[in-house]
Amino acid sequence: MDCVLIEALEVDTVIGVYDWERDILQRLVLDLELATDIRPAAADDDIAKTLDYAAISERIAAFASEHDFALVETFAERLAATLREEFAIAWLTLAVRKPGAVANASAVGVRITRGES
Numbered sequence: 001m002d003c004v005l006i007e008a009l010e011v012d013t014v015i016g017v018y019d020w021e022r023d024i025l026q027r028l029v030l031d032l033e034l035a036t037d038i039r040p041a042a043a044d045d046d047i048a049k050t051l052d053y054a055a056i057s058e059r060i061a062a063f064a065s066e067h068d069f070a071l072v073e074t075f076a077e078r079l080a081a082t083l084r085e086e087f088a089i090a091w092l093t094l095a096v097r098k099p100g101a102v103a104n105a106s107a108v109g110v111r112i113t114r115g116e117s
């Protein structure tokens with residue numbers, strides 16, 4: 001299976017379950033694997049025949065600025081659904097990490113897989 005990759009994408013958003021987290025922006029770090037057959041784009045050297053990782057990264061940044069979820073679980077689930085719908089992605093994995101949220105951990109977060117490979 002071919003994938004388009006987006007690794008360590010940093011976005012800022014309001015996220016957290018505690019009161020003090022509702023008034024600040026916090027950084028999330030995202031890794032994505034987006035399934036797509038890259039052969040048509042490679043054959044024609046045509047961006048229109050693949051998933052444009054720049055456009056998808058911009059959409060993710062906009063999504064982060066538009067929402068203020070409590071849980072990283074909700075952020076991940078809703079973002080995965082949005083990307084699958086808007087970019088016709090059949091299968092993806094998405095990891096959402098929240099650096100510095102837990103002392104002595106470099107990051108905490110979730111990883112989800114959605115769709116049929």
Ligand SMILES: Nc1nc2c(c(=O)[nH]1)N=C([C@H](O)[C@@H](O)CO)CN2
Binds near residue numbers: 017071098
């Ligand atoms: N499974 C989760 N556990 C926790 C979350 C979360 O989003 N998912 N969030 C918090 C707090 O917001 C924390 O990140 C503040 O440092 C605690 N546990």
